[in-house]
Amino acid sequence: MTLTEPTPTHADAGVDALFAPTELAGIALGNAFAMAPMTRFRSPGGVPGPDVAAYYRRRAAGGVGLIITEGILVDHPSAGAEDAAPRLERPAAEAGxxxxxxxxxxxxxxxxxxxxxxxxxxxxxxxxxxWTPSGVREDGSPAGRAATIADLDELISRYAAAAGAARRAGFDGVEVHAAHGYLLDEFLWRATNRRTDRYGGTPRNRARLVAEIVAAVRAEVGAGFPVGLRFSQFKERDFDAVIADHPDELAALLTPAVEAGVTLLHASARRFWRPAFDGSPRTLAGWGRELTGLPAIAVGSFGLSAASLADPERSLAAVARLREAGEFDALALGRPLLANPCWVNHVRRGELGALIDYSKEQEEVFA
Ligand SMILES: Cc1cc2nc3c(=O)[nH]c(=O)nc-3n(C[C@H](O)[C@H](O)[C@H](O)COP(=O)(O)O)c2cc1C
Known part of the structure; x- marks a missing residue:
């Protein structure tokens, strides 16, 4: 087969199902592919302008069923610097x-x-x-200041306000980012959460802030509005770190958020097809699904090159088999969509020769 010929895997019914309409946490999608959140820093003053709209519209027109936006900072000085990361609660940002x-x-x-x-x-x-859980990084070196309970209450209300603005702006749902070593993950992670109050210690306590944020978001957006939770084992600054040593601990970390109103999981892994724990082939998304009963998005290193789609572990047929086995409901792609806004349409049509392989420099381009 040359790369320009239609891929024979399209003969596979499971592969066809990846490109067929589906439903995810109550959202009707054209297919099972999502765009992963990717920070772009193109929203001066927190306001996404016409270039940001064109960037997302191009990926939507390119066939991706669902877009998860880049991280949008909750509007609090501790959340992030006044740079070009977007916000939501400011009227001009909501309008954008x-x-x-x-x-x-x-x-x-x-x-x-x-x-x-x-x-x-x-x-x-x-x-x-x-603001951090305990004023330290995982190695014990200083990191900001430990948030007080009053600080946490303030942050919880900011998440709720941002979610309300998202609903008014016409989004189909919100996702709480609790992955990759940022604030909420620092609460989930034993190494950075050394608190002795009700927000630290047991997995349920470490999960408390996430759950209280979800509860406040749910109260703001009402029943029926999709609320997702993105979580990961790895941190951007430590790929080997974990929040859960075994599935029971993962269950204890996820359950409070589910009870508080999360309806969709997004399990961020470096390689979506790899087993999450020893002793079982289940992936992180698969465990999330099994432990909570919620639908899950998987993500991580799918489709980075056309050639990788011929790899037996990462082919469309392999993706379809994992989906049929209950590992995930939708699969997100990040980096492949930077240079290939039409990735989904190209792959659906078997136009693999039209795909541009991912390279780091593409992260600097915004189009
Ligand atoms: C440029 C860039 C920016 C990212 N920004 C975010 C972000 O804002 N929020 C987030 O949860 N993940 C972020 N990620 C991680 C991606 O969502 C995704 O999990 C990761 O790139 C792995 O998927 P991929 O192999 O399909 O690219 C970012 C990744 C890249 C490459």
Whole structure:
């Protein structure tokens, strides 16, 4: 087979199902592919402009069923510096996102807003002070200041306000970003959460802030509005770190958020097909699904090159088999969509020769 010929895996019914309409946490999607959240820093003053709308519209028109936006900072000085990361609660930002959502919908896709607080990663920019669980990094070195209970109450209300703005702006749901070593993950992670109050210690206590945020978001957006939770084992600054040593611990970390109103999981892994724990082939998304009964999005290193689609572990047929085995409901792609806004349409048509392989420099381009 040359790369320009239609891939024979399309003869596979499971592969066809990846490209068929599906439903995810109550959201009707054209297919099972999602765009992963990718920070772009193109929204000066927190306001996404026409270039941001065009960027997302292009991916929607390119066939992706669901878009999860780049991390949108909750509007609090501790969440992130005043740079070009987007916000939501400012009227001009909400209006900008309304245009983005309208254009994505007009192009046939759905869009969820990801809500973000940088935690210790906020430190160092514009003299701002980071808020962290315990004022330390995982190695015990200082990191910002430990948030008080009053601070946490303030943050909870910011998440709720951002979610309310997302709903008004026309988003199809919100996703709470609790992955990759940012604030909420720093609460989930034993190494950075050394608190002795009700927000630290047991897995249930470490999960308490996430659950209280979800409860406040749910109260703000009402029943029926999709609320997702993105979680990961790895941290951007430590790929081997974990929040859960075994599935029971993962269950204890996820359950409070589910009880508080999460309806969709997004399990971020470096390689989506790899087993999450010893002793079972189950992936992180698969465990999330099994432990909570919720639908899950998987993500991580799918489709980075056309050739990788011929790898037996990462082919469309392999993806279809994992989906049929209950590992995930939808699969997100990040980096492949930077240079290939039409990735889904190309792959659906078997036009693998049209795909541009991912390279790091593509992260600097915004089109
Ligand atoms: C440029 C860039 C920015 C990212 N920004 C975010 C973000 O804002 N929020 C988030 O949860 N993940 C973020 N990620 C992680 C991606 O969502 C995704 O999990 C990761 O790139 C792995 O998927 P991929 O192999 O399909 O790219 C970012 C990744 C990249 C490459």
């Amino acid at each position: 996102w309304r245009i983005v959502a309208d254009q994505v919908h007009a192009a046939g896709s759905k869009i969820i807003a990801q809500l973000w607080h940088q935690g210790s990663e906020r430190e160092g920019f514009d003299g701002g002070v980071a």
